[in-house]
Each structure stands twice: as structure tokens, then as C-alpha cells.
Amino acid sequence: MSLAELVANLRQNPSLLQKCDIQSAANRLSAIAPNSDATIEIGDDCAAIPDGEGYLLLAAEGMLPQFVEAEPWFAGWSAVMVNVSDIYAMGGYPIALVDTLWGQSLESCDRLWEGMQAAAKAYQVPIVGGHTNCHSVYNALSVAILGRAKRLITSFDAQPGDRLLLVSDFRGIPHPNYPFWDAATCADPMQLRDNLAILPMLAEAGLCRAGKDISNAGIIGTLLMLLETSGCGAVVQLDQIPHPPELALEQWLVSFPSYGFLLSVNPENVSAVKASFQAHDLICEVIGAVQAEPQLVLRSLEESCVFWDLSQQALTGFSQVQPI
Secondary structure (H helix, E strand, O other): OHHHHHHHHHHOOOHHHHHHHHHHHHHHHHHOOOOOOOOOOOOOEEEEEOOOOEEEEEEEHHHHHOHHHHHHHHHHHHHHHHHHHHHHHOEEEEEEEEEEEEEOOOOHHHHHHHHHHHHHHHHOOOEEEEEEEOOOOOOOOEEEEEEEEOOOOOOOOOOOOOOOEEEEEEOOOOOOOOOEEEEOOOHHEEEHHHHOOHHHHHHHOOOOOOEEEEEOOOHHHHHHHHHHOOOOEEEHHHOOOOOOOOHHHHHHHOEOOOOEEEEOOHHHHHHHHHHHHOOOEEEEEEEEEEEEEOOEEEEOOOEEEEEEEEEOOOOOOOOOOHHH
16 A cells, blocks of 8 residues: 555544544633633643642543444443543543443443443442433443543643654454454453553653553544644654554554553653563554654655644644644
């Protein structure tokens, strides 16, 4: 596949295009005055609320209705997993979860509950409350999470000159029905928690100031969101992106990796950050660099293409760059 064909396919990825829906929130929330005591920046994986010497982290995720219908156990698991990942991605540790569950009957909720409980046990995060309705005309699920961090990894602090590191776990299998690399449901729970705990360790050590967990928008879409909120651009070397041998690069770029992070790291800290992940048999490689010009440029061999120009077009709308 040529670079032009790959770029065209990535630009039409539905999970990436759906991120434009966030502009509806950005247009509303940007007008809200900051808290009188402390500013809470909006547009990150979690809301970071100053609290004492650290931060409370608050986040929520909703599951796609067709996913809830087709794979209720997996939807329940995923609702917990993605929230837990959001907390760790910002340098924190999870405290507790609450859920909002709408079902057509008691029985229709059982598999959702089983998935949520399995993930809550694996990640050792309790479900402490929420809302339940078993007389709905549809099945739906969302989960919210509370965490705490001493120091943050944020989506606002990528700096020109930083190296972009891709972190993932290739000890998994592709899901048969979704672009999902499953390195979680069959993994040892202690290994899952230990792998995630690397993120707050790096934050507290001052080795990483910016990053984001890889969402269903894939590697390129997630990077674009990180650049948008940081007011930067980047150059990505596609040939340097590692991918599981079971997946072609173009498949990997649009996959949700279950354990996956993009980190923006000062060059002098790259070796230490890589060693922290590689000591746990995780993949951690430099795939590009942050630049001042607000464009995401993709390169392959001798070819180069501007994938997205944030000065011309917003994605989520939570941007330090105002489109022309």
C-alpha cells in the first residue's frame, strides 16, 4: 500500500471522524469560567482537579450501543478497562468506579455485570455505586471513575523537540470481530496492574510530562488529539512503528491496543523511559518527534504527506491552535 493510499484510508477511519463529535462539547465548555480557586483544564483523558498536594482525576466512558448488544460481557469489561487506562495514562492510580446501566430486563444486564465485575477484580478497582434501570426499551452502559495523582502526565504539555514514544504489549491476540488487540482479558491480573503502574512512576520521577492512552481512534488519531491540545505538530516515521506480527501496519494503526500509550518525552529522558517499559517485556520505541508547526506529517521511506493541518481544521476543538 502506498503512503497516499494509507493516508486516505486513515482519514476515513470512522473512529477518527467520530472524534469530531467532541467539538459539540468543546464549543459549550470553552465558555465556562474557570473555577474560582483553581483552573481545571478541559480536553484531557481525565479532569485533573487540584486537591491538596496532588490531583483528583475524574473520567467517564460510554459503550457503543451495538457493542453492548453484540458483546455484553466484553462491553462490560471494556467499560472498566478504558476508564482504568485513562487514570493511569495521566499518572494516577484508580480509586473507585460507578456505572450507569440501562437494560430491557434483569437477565439482559447479567452479562454486562459479569464483564464489569471481572475487570474490576483484575484491576482491583471497586464498583461502589451508580444507576440501574432494568425496564428500559434498550440496553446501554457507561462507567465513570475516580483516581488520584501526585504529578500529571497531560495532553497539554507536549513540547517541540520531544520524542514520541509508542508503548504497547504484543502478548495478545486480535479480536475476531473488532479492530481490538486483546492483551488484557487473558493476561495475568498482577501483570496488568504492574504494567500500568509504570505510568505514575514515570510521572512522579519527572521523566514524562505529556502523553495519552491510545483510544479507538488508533495511534494516528490519538496522536492528533495530543497535538491539538498541546498546540504542536509532529513528524511520524511510519517505518519505525512496531506492530504485532499477526497484524499488518495498516491494521495496527486503526486498532485499539488494550494496553497502549503515546508519550511525548524530552530526549534526555528517552533511554530511562524505554528501559522502564522494556524491563516488563513491553514494547517501547521512538516513532517520531514533536514540532512547533501544527501539522501531523507522516513519512514512509522517502515519501512524506501532511495527514492533518490543525491550523486549517480542528479535530476535537480542544485546541491551542485556532483554525483559520
